[in-house]
Amino acid sequence: MANGLIQEKMARPEGDDIDTETIKKNIKMPPELQEAYERVVIAGMKVMFSKESHKLMLDELQKEGPLGQKLGMGIAGLMLLLIKESNGTIPPEVIIPAGINLITRAADFIRKSKLEKITNADIGDAMEVMITTLLQKFGVEPEKLAQMLDQFSNENIPAEMGA
Amino acid sequence: MAQGLIAAALGGFGKALATAGEMEAKKQNEAKLRKELMAMESEERLRLDEIMHNRKLERLPGEAIAQAKANVAGEVAGYKAATETNLPVLKADAAATAKTLGYKADITAGVPAATATYEATVEAEKYKARKDKKVVETKAEEEVREAVAKLKAENGSEKGKLIAQQKVQNRLAELAAITDTKLDEAEARAKYNAFMTDLRIAKELGVDVAQAERDAEKENARISALIKNRVPANEAKLANERNLEKVRAQLNSTIVTEEADLLAKQELAKVQAMTAQGVPEAKAKLLAAEWKAGKNQRDDAAAEQTQQKINSEIETAKKLAGSPTYLKDVAKIDVAKGAGERANAQFRDSLRDKKDKEELERNSITMERQIKATQAQMADILGVEPKKVNEEKAYLEAQAASGKASPAEQAKLARLKPLIEDLDALRSELRSLQRSGADKSSPSSATYNYVPGKGLQPTK
Numbered sequence: 001m002a003n004g005l006i007q008e009k010m011a012r013p014e015g016d017d018i019d020t021e022t023i024k025k026n027i028k029m030p031p032e033l034q035e036a037y038e039r040v041v042i043a044g045m046k047v048m049f050s051k052e053s054h055k056l057m058l059d060e061l062q063k064e065g066p067l068g069q070k071l072g073m074g075i076a077g078l079m080l081l082l083i084k085e086s087n088g089t090i091p092p093e094v095i096i097p098a099g100i101n102l103i104t105r106a107a108d109f110i111r112k113s114k115l116e117k118i119t120n121a122d123i124g125d126a127m128e129v130m131i132t133t134l135l136q137k138f139g140v141e142p143e144k145l146a147q148m149l150d151q152f153s154n155e156n157i158p159a160e161m162g163a
Numbered sequence: 164m165a166q167g168l169i170a171a172a173l174g175g176f177g178k179a180l181a182t183a184g185e186m187e188a189k190k191q192n193e194a195k196l197r198k199e200l201m202a203m204e205s206e207e208r209l210r211l212d213e214i215m216h217n218r219k220l221e222r223l224p225g226e227a228i229a230q231a232k233a234n235v236a237g238e239v240a241g242y243k244a245a246t247e248t249n250l251p252v253l254k255a256d257a258a259a260t261a262k263t264l265g266y267k268a269d270i271t272a273g274v275p276a277a278t279a280t281y282e283a284t285v286e287a288e289k290y291k292a293r294k295d296k297k298v299v300e301t302k303a304e305e306e307v308r309e310a311v312a313k314l315k316a317e318n319g320s321e322k323g324k325l326i327a328q329q330k331v332q333n334r335l336a337e338l339a340a341i342t343d344t345k346l347d348e349a350e351a352r353a354k355y356n357a358f359m360t361d362l363r364i365a366k367e368l369g370v371d372v373a374q375a376e377r378d379a380e381k382e383n384a385r386i387s388a389l390i391k392n393r394v395p396a397n398e399a400k401l402a403n404e405r406n407l408e409k410v411r412a413q414l415n416s417t418i419v420t421e422e423a424d425l426l427a428k429q430e431l432a433k434v435q436a437m438t439a440q441g442v443p444e445a446k447a448k449l450l451a452a453e454w455k456a457g458k459n460q461r462d463d464a465a466a467e468q469t470q471q472k473i474n475s476e477i478e479t480a481k482k483l484a485g486s487p488t489y490l491k492d493v494a495k496i497d498v499a500k501g502a503g504e505r506a507n508a509q510f511r512d513s514l515r516d517k518k519d520k521e522e523l524e525r526n527s528i529t530m531e532r533q534i535k536a537t538q539a540q541m542a543d544i545l546g547v548e549p550k551k552v553n554e555e556k557a558y559l560e561a562q563a564a565s566g567k568a569s570p571a572e573q574a575k576l577a578r579l580k581p582l583i584e585d586l587d588a589l590r591s592e593l594r595s596l597q598r599s600g601a602d603k604s605s606p607s608s609a610t611y612n613y614v615p616g617k618g619l620q621p622t623k
Contacts, residue, residue, distance in 0.1 A: 035432070038425045042418060049415040058407070105414065113410040 018120045019111075020104045027097045036091050040098040044078055045105055057106065067116055068125025075103050075126065076133035092138075099130050310364045327365040331375050334358035338382040341389070351386050355379075430455045433473060441480040450476065523596065530593045537586045544578050556583075 029037045048057045060074035061067075079099045083090055103126045110118045135144075337354050358379055365372050430451045437447035450473050457466030486492070535549075542549040545556065559576050562568040568576070 035425070035429060038421070038428075042422050042425060045414070045418045045421070049411050049418065051411075051415075054411050109410055109414055112413070113407050115407070 018104065018107070018123045020101070020108050023101055023104045027101065029094065029097060033091055033094050037094040037098055037101075040082060040090055040094055041101045041105075043082055044075075044098065044102040047078055047081070048102065048106060049109070057109075061106075061110065061115060066122075066125065067110075067118060068122040069129055071103060071106055071110075071122065071126035072129025073133060075099050075106065076130045076137075078102065079130070079134060080137060095134060096131055099134065100127055103127055103130060306360060308367075310360075324365075324368045324370050327361065327368050328370045330361040331358070331365050331370070331372060334361050335375060335378055335382070338379065338386065341382075341386055348390050351390070355383060355386065426455050426458055429458075437473060437477055437480070440477045441484050442476045446476065526596055527593065530589055530596070534586060534589045534593070537582055537589065541579055541582050541586070544575055544582070 047053050057074065060077075061070055063070055076099070079095055079102075083095065103123060107118050107123050107126075110116055334354070334357055338351075338358060341351050341354065362372055362375060362379065365375075433451040433454060434444070434447045437450065438444050442450075450469060454466050454469040454473065457463070457469055538549050538552060541552050541556070545552060545559075547555045556579060559568065559572050559579075562572055563576055
């Protein structure tokens with residue numbers, strides 16, 4: 001059984017090989033949700049990388065604190081903003097996968113711009129922080145989080161990549 | 164005898180007085196002379212004092228300079244001895260501070276400031292050179308000795324060796340972590356010095372540091388090159404901002420591609436959804452392309468409108484699939500619906516015409532009655548039958564025109580005048596009303612009332 005988003009064979013914590021392409025390949029959305037998922041990712045990317053709102057992302061990354069924490073909180077904030085702006089029309093099932101995709105997009109930016117050194121462990125921390133923050137916002141009990149993460153990993157990470 | 168006695172007495176007294184006077188004068192002269200002598204002596208002493216003072220003043224700076232130089236020489240010798248005997252930096256600092264205070268004291272005591280400053284500068288330079296090289300090294304050596312002693316004392320030399328070896332490796336890793344984006348020259352030098360200290364400790368303990376020394380040399384060369392090629396902070400900041408903007412623009416451009424892919428997929432899905440329900444493919448493609456164009460142009464309203472059309476087409480297609488005569492039925496319904504609507508419109512028109520006609524009739528009757536009432540009023544005024552009103556009116560007007568009308572006849576004419584005007588207006592309106600007939604837009608179709616003195620007024 002998978003026990004986390006970053007699996008032993010998938011990536012080493014000290015490595016830096018988790019990127020957008022890896023995540024895109026490994027997140028399998030049901031066909032009926034694929035479009036909504038892609039739309040949310042594109043909307044999130046527009047907020048992160050459009051000239052008008054890019055500074056918000058930079059400000060968030062230049063705050064004090066561990067990189068994973070900053071990244072996770074930043075993307076959680078972005079997802080909440082998108083949910084609010086869509087008047088709650090985003091299907092709940094796509095929120096976490098789209099958030100994970102956006103974390104890797106932001107990680108790509110950090111890596112390419114050499115803003116900071118980012119490792120797989122940082123990305124893993126960011127995912128955990130984002131998921132915890134979002135689920136707590138939606139009133140999910142913290143003890144259910146591990147169970148949900150397992151379920152998510154089992155459904156979305158191919159067996160050959162798991163532990 | 165008495166005179167003689169008196170004379171003698173007077174003479175004696177005189178002589179005594181004279182002697183006394185002489186003595187007094189002599190005393191006074193002597194005192195004066197002494198005073199003068201004392202004054203002369205005092206003046207001479209003062210002059211001598213002044214001369215001595217001046218001589219002292221002239222001699223003093225020379226002596227002070229000599230003394231200051233002697234002090235400096237002593238200090239320098241002491242300082243050299245201190246530094247050469249491995250005096251730690253702090254002690255050397257304290258000595259230098261004391262020496263500086265000494266120079267300040269010399270300047271205050273009268274040593275020419277330039278001399279003192281020169282001496283101080285020379286010594287300060289020497290001290291700095293000494294501090295930069297010898298004293299720092301001395302202190303480092305002292306630290307090395309202390310650390311080696313401590314490590315040797317710590318559970319035997321093997322553990323100490325391992326600790327020292329690990330420290331060297333850690334310091335080496337710190338040096339390797341110095342990159343051009345995080346370069347701080349002072350920090351880099353401090354790290355290098357710290358590495359060298361730990362390296363000496365390890366050497367003293369007998370650790371093989373040959374490889375570490377080679378690595379350190381490489382790192383030193385690399386860091387030196389970084390320092391040499393370092394760009395000023397503001398340029399680095401600008402370069403960093405340009406780089407961030409470049410990466411942002413790169414990632415932003417991928418949004419366009421991904422959005423285009425998504426729209427293409429959505430377009431295809433729409434075509435498939437429509438054709439699956441039986442919408443002709445050409446029509447489906449046209450509508451889907453129209454929808455995508457709206458999205459591409461960020462015209463969500465237009466895209467939404469097209470989406471409604473697509474939904475409608477799908478709905479129609481579904482119904483057609485269930486009933487092949489659906490379209491014919493729809494057409495029939497439309498025809499029936501149109502005919503019904505037309506009938507309704509005609510009925511509404513006929514109702515309106517009827518109402519208008521009744522209103523017209525009502526108005527005509529009202530007006531004719533009003534005309535008759537006015538004519539009756541005129542007959543009363545003239546005192547004739549209504550049939551003879553015109554005849555009597557013509558007579559009175561002829562009388563008035565020839566100036567033969569009596570005051571009573573003139574009064575009758577005056578009372579008749581507004582009634583005549585009202586009658587003319589009533590007749591004119593009646594004619595107009597009868598002419599307009601069923602013309603609904605004509606004001607004549609409205610309901611009027613005759614108001615005496617105001618003529619016809621529309622009813623409210």
